[in-house]
Amino acid sequence: MQLPGSLYIKNRFSQIGEYEFRLESRFREELLLAGQATPPAPLPPASAHPMLDFPLLVQHLNALLRNYLHLEGAAGLTIGLAHSLIERVCKNRDGYLAAALLRVEQSAYTARHALFCAILAIRMGEALEFPTGDIRHLVAASLTMNVGSVGLHDEMNHRRGTPTTMQWQQIKIHPLTSAAILREAGVVDERWHNGVLLHHEKRNGLGYPFGLRDDEIPMHAHLLHVLDIVCARLMPRGYRNRVPAPTALAALYTSKNEPIDITLAAHLIRVLGLYPPGSFVELKNGEVALVVHVGANAAAPHVSLACSDPLQLVDTASGEYRIARAVNFPVDDKTVALYEKCW
Numbered sequence: 001m002q003l004p005g006s007l008y009i010k011n012r013f014s015q016i017g018e019y020e021f022r023l024e025s026r027f028r029e030e031l032l033l034a035g036q037a038t039p040p041a042p043l044p045p046a047s048a049h050p051m052l053d054f055p056l057l058v059q060h061l062n063a064l065l066r067n068y069l070h071l072e073g074a075a076g077l078t079i080g081l082a083h084s085l086i087e088r089v090c091k092n093r094d095g096y097l098a099a100a101l102l103r104v105e106q107s108a109y110t111a112r113h114a115l116f117c118a119i120l121a122i123r124m125g126e127a128l129e130f131p132t133g134d135i136r137h138l139v140a141a142s143l144t145m146n147v148g149s150v151g152l153h154d155e156m157n158h159r160r161g162t163p164t165t166m167q168w169q170q171i172k173i174h175p176l177t178s179a180a181i182l183r184e185a186g187v188v189d190e191r192w193h194n195g196v197l198l199h200h201e202k203r204n205g206l207g208y209p210f211g212l213r214d215d216e217i218p219m220h221a222h223l224l225h226v227l228d229i230v231c232a233r234l235m236p237r238g239y240r241n242r243v244p245a246p247t248a249l250a251a252l253y254t255s256k257n258e259p260i261d262i263t264l265a266a267h268l269i270r271v272l273g274l275y276p277p278g279s280f281v282e283l284k285n286g287e288v289a290l291v292v293h294v295g296a297n298a299a300a301p302h303v304s305l306a307c308s309d310p311l312q313l314v315d316t317a318s319g320e321y322r323i324a325r326a327v328n329f330p331v332d333d334k335t336v337a338l339y340e341k342c343w
Helices: 025-034 050-066 074-091 093-102 109-127 132-144 147-157 165-184 190-197 219-234 245-254 262-272 333-342
Strands: 013-017 020-023 280-283 288-293 302-305 313-315 323-327
Touching: 013 165, 020 025, 020 165, 025 165, 050 074, 050 093, 050 109, 050 132, 050 147, 050 333, 074 093, 074 109, 074 132, 093 109, 093 288, 093 333, 109 132, 109 147, 109 219, 109 262, 132 190, 132 219, 147 165, 165 190, 190 219, 219 245, 219 262, 245 262, 245 323, 288 333
Parallel strands: none
Antiparallel strands: 013 020, 280 288, 280 323, 288 302, 302 313
């Protein structure tokens, strides 16, 4: 695999091995000047409720990503976060998915997106029966895939429209930038590296930075690409609401421009359901409900009637509680506090 021949790229990276790229000194200094030197706060205690825990994890990850080149032991901190996140999610699977969808503050978008991807990576790793070590490194890749473009992705969260020429150049190289930063931080695991480096490659050859096709893309990198797409659609942006989950998931099957591994898509729908925990639906009887747990039928989750106190959990498999459609529903801190009881 050769470093793309663009002068913009060659002024910023050098190639050491087939998959090993390093920052050129001037580009490294540029990134250091753009970053900070403030270490992240300690990980919050694992006993916290998902609704309280998620924003604290976002805060921790945001500080880690923004300081990666400045920190000694950044790779170890990432593995520590990955290990802790796996433990937390395995204790409350639906709760952490719901927290990612309900805690929709617009700050630190890059970290929120990465954390959502990591939570889904854990669930998908379980569904695909990955070994524990593979899940941990897939989660680490999810957390760091955009470490080379944190500020840009946060900025784009609030900006509707076509990126500028400079922004598009930065977007096209951010997998290389992120992988090279990981090398600087001492990451040696090639699964982690390749997941980050190749998470924007597409099976039709139209991805970047290398334009790989089909089986040239490792399965775990393609999985990370799929998670990246789905999480971006399910999370609201500063200028738009989230895409309804049935629409976002159906697009994995129907997109002619980007072929997706159908097995991965099927597993993802089984993990999330067509209506993921933390999303809202309108029932056949006209009531709005919050999805709480994925059901045996992907189209029939267990829901709580919105804003009912005490919360009433119902099955949507039949009768008046069947789902009519997905809806967007305003969520404030009071509503989040009420829904904490669901998990």
